[in-house]
Amino acid sequence: MPARNRQIHLAARPEAEPAPKHFDLVETSVPDPGPGEILVRNLWMSVDPYMRGRMWDRPSYVPPFQVGEPLEGGAVGEVIGGDGHPAGTLVVHNLGWREYAVVPARHALPIDPDLAPPQTYLGVLGMPGLTAYVGLLDIGGLREGDVVFVSAAAGAVGSLAGQIAKARGHRVIGSAGSPEKVAYVRDELGFDEAFSYRDGPVARSLHQAAPDGIDLYFDNVGGDHLEAALGALRVNGRVTLCGAIAFYNSATATGPRNLGLAIGKRLTLRGFIVSDHQDRREAFLAEVGGLLREGKVAARATVVEGIERAPSAFIGLLSGENTGKMLVRLADQ
Amino acid sequence: MPARNRQIHLAARPEAEPAPKHFDLVETSVPDPGPGEILVRNLWMSVDPYMRGRMWDRPSYVPPFQVGEPLEGGAVGEVIGGDGHPAGTLVVHNLGWREYAVVPARHALPIDPDLAPPQTYLGVLGMPGLTAYVGLLDIGGLREGDVVFVSAAAGAVGSLAGQIAKARGHRVIGSAGSPEKVAYVRDELGFDEAFSYRDGPVARSLHQAAPDGIDLYFDNVGGDHLEAALGALRVNGRVTLCGAIAFYNSATATGPRNLGLAIGKRLTLRGFIVSDHQDRREAFLAEVGGLLREGKVAARATVVEGIERAPSAFIGLLSGENTGKMLVRLADQ
Numbered sequence: 183m184p185a186r187n188r189q190i191h192l193a194a195r196p197e198a199e200p201a202p203k204h205f206d207l208v209e210t211s212v213p214d215p216g217p218g219e220i221l222v223r224n225l226w227m228s229v230d231p232y233m234r235g236r237m238w239d240r241p242s243y244v245p246p247f248q249v250g251e252p253l254e255g256g257a258v259g260e261v262i263g264g265d266g267h268p269a270g271t272l273v274v275h276n277l278g279w280r281e282y283a284v285v286p287a288r289h290a291l292p293i294d295p296d297l298a299p300p301q302t303y304l305g306v307l308g309m310p311g312l313t314a315y316v317g318l319l320d321i322g323g324l325r326e327g328d329v330v331f332v333s334a335a336a337g338a339v340g341s342l343a344g345q346i347a348k349a350r351g352h353r354v355i356g357s358a359g360s361p362e363k364v365a366y367v368r369d370e371l372g373f374d375e376a377f378s379y380r381d382g383p384v385a386r387s388l389h390q391a392a393p394d395g396i397d398l399y400f401d402n403v404g405g406d407h408l409e410a411a412l413g414a415l416r417v418n419g420r421v422t423l424c425g426a427i428a429f430y431n432s433a434t435a436t437g438p439r440n441l442g443l444a445i446g447k448r449l450t451l452r453g454f455i456v457s458d459h460q461d462r463r464e465a466f467l468a469e470v471g472g473l474l475r476e477g478k479v480a481a482r483a484t485v486v487e488g489i490e491r492a493p494s495a496f497i498g499l500l501s502g503e504n505t506g507k508m509l510v511r512l513a514d515q
Numbered sequence: 516m517p518a519r520n521r522q523i524h525l526a527a528r529p530e531a532e533p534a535p536k537h538f539d540l541v542e543t544s545v546p547d548p549g550p551g552e553i554l555v556r557n558l559w560m561s562v563d564p565y566m567r568g569r570m571w572d573r574p575s576y577v578p579p580f581q582v583g584e585p586l587e588g589g590a591v592g593e594v595i596g597g598d599g600h601p602a603g604t605l606v607v608h609n610l611g612w613r614e615y616a617v618v619p620a621r622h623a624l625p626i627d628p629d630l631a632p633p634q635t636y637l638g639v640l641g642m643p644g645l646t647a648y649v650g651l652l653d654i655g656g657l658r659e660g661d662v663v664f665v666s667a668a669a670g671a672v673g674s675l676a677g678q679i680a681k682a683r684g685h686r687v688i689g690s691a692g693s694p695e696k697v698a699y700v701r702d703e704l705g706f707d708e709a710f711s712y713r714d715g716p717v718a719r720s721l722h723q724a725a726p727d728g729i730d731l732y733f734d735n736v737g738g739d740h741l742e743a744a745l746g747a748l749r750v751n752g753r754v755t756l757c758g759a760i761a762f763y764n765s766a767t768a769t770g771p772r773n774l775g776l777a778i779g780k781r782l783t784l785r786g787f788i789v790s791d792h793q794d795r796r797e798a799f800l801a802e803v804g805g806l807l808r809e810g811k812v813a814a815r816a817t818v819v820e821g822i823e824r825a826p827s828a829f830i831g832l833l834s835g836e837n838t839g840k841m842l843v844r845l846a847d848q
Binding site: 437443447 | 568741758776782785787791
């Protein structure tokens with residue numbers, strides 16, 4: 183049995199960009215699982231943009247993180263004790279940010295390591311993947327012939343949303359934050375067009391990429407992307423409101439000045455939270471697992487080694503240092 | 516046969532608030548109806564907020580008005596010549612802003628003057644009424660138990676939207692622009708709560724009126740109303756984007772800074788144009804006609820006399836001088 187566990191606590195609430203001072207690395211003993219619980223040795227943990235929202239002390243769809251308490255987030259690990267899953271089982275669960283986790287067995291989902299490497303269940307086959315799938319099909323109501331625009335297209339959610347749309351035969355445009363990411367989005371992910379939002383006004387770049395307009399905007403960033411998309415959307419267009427990373431570090435924001443266009447264009451904007459849509463998991467795994475097996479889904483990851491680097495991985499994620507899924511490797515299998 | 520017709524032309528495009536100089540009163544001969552056309556003597560014409568949008572020279576869901584050409588808008592009149600409807604028939608059509616109109620017979624809809632006075636077909640039983648009905652039920656997806664908030668609640672659309680919701684058993688809150696209108700909304704229209712948006716921040720007034728939040732916001736104004744509503748909406752709430760009168764006189768606008776709340780709250784915002792929903796006219800007339808017969812719908816009108824006063828009626832409408840439907844009486848029956 184391991185003697186010591188290391189985990190990351192929220193040291194203080196960031197008012198703007200998170201910095202190292204907002205995180206503490208804390209050493210604890212490894213807790214014992216109680217009845218119905220398993221002890222998991224975490225192999226991989228995920229850092230995701232939505233976690234920034236939980237650092238504010240404000241009511242939201244998930245309770246805020248507490249100062250002095252460990253953070254939480256998606257993780258994949260190996261069961262090493264407790265009851266509910268046999269030792270050796272690989273599971274995905276939500277108690278990352280620590281090397282060892284005691285997890286209620288019913289909150290840990292066994293994964294199939296034959297289909298894909300374990301960390302895939304934190305990305306393409308995990309929460310970001312289901313988010314892309316539901317956001318595109320259920321929330322965005324993807325229809326035949328739709329031209330699709332995806333922001334943060336090099337990120338975990340955006341890259342898959344665009345690839346699902348491509349696999350279904352759509353014209354897909356993506357935005358990202360650097361020439362390298364733009365090349366990745368176009369050349370590796372196969373988007374029809376991609377541009378860097380740092381190269382000029384988003385509205386201009388989007389118009390060049392889609393001069394005849396778009397039908398569905400998968401919004402991961404908010405801000406000027408959303409405003410540009412509202413301008414480019416055609417009649418009966420739709421916006422999937424999935425993320426607003428532009429404002430995660432800010433308590434205030436600016437809104438799209440042209441939202442009034444939604445009236446004449448008969449637009450629908452719809453927000454969602456992936457946890458409401460677990461009933462779509464089976465259909466999602468069938469479609470995206472199939473694409474993965476056929477080699478039709480590319481997914482880069484940016485990997486950081488060791489739990490002590492999880493805070494800097496998270497800080498880097500919010501400033502766009504990652505390409506694809508941002509992961510922290512905690513241990514070898 | 517009448518010798519002369521008077522009509523209102525757009526003299527120049529207003530850049531901000533419309534003023535008398537933007538309108539010309541022009542005298543013409545009365546045109547002759549051609550094949551399939553009727554000559555209508557207009558009795559009532561409607562001034563509606565959406566007309567402001569047609570004064571901008573920009574692409575929209577209806578073509579812009581042209582400088583030097585007559586304006587258009589809803590009107591009720593009596594057929595006095597032509598073919599397609601017998602002389603004496605009362606019809607509703609879209610060629611207002613003139614005393615005599617030549618209208619394609621298929622664009623003129625006979626009305627039933629036994630159900631309600633003719634001008635009712637420009638308000639409760641007309642385009643504003645269908646807008647309220649479709650916006651509340653089809654676009655807003657009114658559900659049992661919904662708490663409903665309606666802005667511009669003393670206006671033609673808002674007053675009916677709130678009354679339909681009340682008749683269906685909902686708790687309804689309205690905002691308006693003066694103490695007199697607030698009293699009208701609460702005492703005559705029967706809203707549960709009403710407040711003046713001039714009395715303080717809309718967010719505060721809305722919170723006082725609906726401390727537990729709202730489920731459906733019927734938006735006729737945009738601006739700070741929309742922002743306040745996004746703050747007050749509960750999970751799975753909906754916004755009917757029907758109008759944005761706050762910005763009709765402005766080429767630019769500010770957007771709701773808190774639109775990101777739509778993600779965690781799973782909100783849907785949906786814009787619409789009533790002309791897409793003519794298939795709902797029968798159901799609308801059945802329900803609202805029934806309410807009208809039972810005396811369950813109150814509807815004030817602000818009436819201005821004579822076509823020469825139509826421009827000032829329109830200018831007054833945009834600054835909120837009307838209570839209920841704004842009408843111009845052109846002739847007696």
